[in-house]
Amino acid sequence: MYKPIAIYARVSTARQEEEETIKTQIDCLTQYAASNGLTIIKEYLDDGWSGDTLIRPSLDNLRQEAKNASWEAIL
Secondary structure (H helix, E strand, C coil): CCEEEEEEEECCCHHHHHCCHHHHHHHHHHHHHHHCCEEEEEEEEECCCCCCCCCCHHHHHHHHHHHHCCCCEEC
16 A cells, blocks of 8 residues: 655754764654555755754745645654
């Protein structure tokens, strides 16, 4: 069964940004999707936007696209 999904990843602190934890998040989400028969068709990544700011361009984009998105769920 084909289930298209999107993923969202972000860093919470400047330290996480330096340590590239967003790559680890993407790897985990990709593995989870593969193990559960999910197909990632869109990625929303707020790389470089730590929790020190409320600016989240990809999250804002995700919210705007959610109503008409071609994906069925998001991780």
